[in-house]
Amino acid sequence: MRPSNYEVEKQQVRGNKTYAIQLVTIFLGFIVFGLSENIKGPAIPRIQFDFGLSEGQLGTLLSLNALGYLIACSFTAFLARRWGIKAVSVLAFGTMALSGVFIYVSHSYPLFSASYFLMYIGNGILEIALAILSARIFVRNTGLMMNLTHGFYGLSSTIAPLLATGLMTVHIGGHTLDWRGMYLIMLLLSFVPILFALGSKFPADDANHDERMPFRSLLRDRALWLLVLILSFGVVSELAVGGWLVNFLEKAYDWHAVSASSMLSAFFLCFALARLLLGAITDKIGYNLSLMVFSAFSAICTFAAIIGGEQWAFLFAASGIGIAMIYPTVMAFIAKRYAGGSDNAITITVTLMGVGSVIGNYLIGGIMELVKDHYGAGTELGLLRGLQAGYGFIGLCAAICTVFSFMLYRYLKSRKELI
Structure with missing residues (x-):
């Protein structure tokens, strides 16, 4: 018996409502992700001062936290298959909120490091959960929708530095919030997407395991390894800006904190507008060519x-x-090339990307220290050259990303598999 028109319409309305809630959850997830990732720019010089850290120690701190991100990426896809995307998403947001509480009460460096590490665990879980959910939902206009949703990360990242700078000066009950109170308030915002996640029905992991592309097959694919390298160098270049630009401008050019944070916000404004407005271009000219042009x-x-x-x-x-x-x-x-195994492909690429992020942050801090010592550790010239060299490595990562994008283009073109 065929369903009546009323029943069909009712199913369509229910499906549209579910899709809308899924979109809101993804959008809010990327907003929280962007805030948690990029409020650190204005906070890092204060954290460095409070705990008496050198540039090298700061780079090591960021590398260890990226290690937490990496660890989370390695097991999130497994949890998503066992528990479902909803439970994993709630776990990610809850972990981030809890880390905000621990950061607020951390007055010793070991406790702060552990709290910051926990925040990156939450970020890693959220990263994979959002990537898997997006790959399952956006089956058409994939490039446009991926860039649109990631554009919300850019929008929140745009306001994050200025919001963080403002909150750190707020007085409540005669006490200044400073960077600890700022982190508490910002990370407690994670409770908002939890409410939508709990009220949403996410796509089930109903793919036949016999049809799922196994890890072994994926690891033999040269294109996937090139994607890993592209993503690793690209993301190191992206995330390093949030951690080092404010520090660079304040110390190299003696900029005020507000001015330096404004430049970081301008970076993320360009970042957000690019994702919101240029996503359709990636679908039109192809993903291979897009990677080369934009990284260059x-x-x-x-x-x-x-x-x-x-x-x-x-x-x-x-x-x-x-x-x-x-x-x-x-x-x-x-999502396009590995439609039968996007979960596994995402896990491999993002996990190995995390390895690159750990190494990248360590190298930036190490390069700064090495060059600074070469030109004179206690001199203004030494500090300037060290900062320039470290930030130059960020640009080098984008250039290397371009090289590997070209190699991927040549490889897939020879096989007539360009996307």
Whole structure:
């Protein structure tokens, strides 16, 4: 017996409502993700001062936290299959909120490090959960939708530095919030998407396990390894800006905290607008070509900003236009090329990307220390050259991303598998 028109319409309305809640959950997830990732820019100089950290120690701290992110990425897909995406999403948001409480009460460096590490565990779980959910939902106009949803990460990242700077000066009950109170307030916002996640019905992991592309087959695919390298160098270049740009501008050019945070916000504004407005271009010209063009643009802007000096500092912000497109384009690429095993492909690429992030943050801090010592550790010239060299590595990562994008283009073109 065929369903009546009323029943069909009712099913369509129910399906549209479910899809709308799923979209809201993804959008809010990326907003919280962007806030938690990028409020650290204005906070890091204060954290460094409070605990008496050198640039090298700061790089090590960020590397260890990226290790927490990496660990979370390695087991999240497994949890998603066992518990479901809803439970994993709630776990991610809850972990981030809890880390905010621990950061607030941390007055010793070991407790702070552990709390920060926990926050990155939550970030890693959320990263994989959102990527898997997006790959399951966006089956059409994949590049456009991936960039649109990731654009909300860019929007929240745009306001994060200024919001963090403002909150750190707020007085409540005669006490200044400072960076600890700022982290508490911002991370407690994770409870908002929890409410939507609990009220949403997420796509079940109903793929036949016989049809799922196994890890062994994926690991033999040269294209996947090139995607890993592209994503690793691209994301190091992206995330390093949030951690090092404010520090660079304050110490190299003696900028005020508000001015430096404003430049970081401008970077993320370019970042967000690129994802919101240029996503359709990736679908039109192809994901392979998009990766080459956008990563090259970011590298050129970064190097030009460093060489040009303070008057060309606006190019630090412009570099966000290029680097913004790397992550969502790779995710769209995976969703298209590995439709039968996107969960496994995402786990491999994002986990190995985490390894690159750990190494990248450590290298940036190490390069700064090494060059600073070479030119004179206690001199202004030594500090400037160290900061320039460390930030130059960020631009180099974008350039290397371009090289591997070209190699992927050549490889897939020879096999007539361009996407």
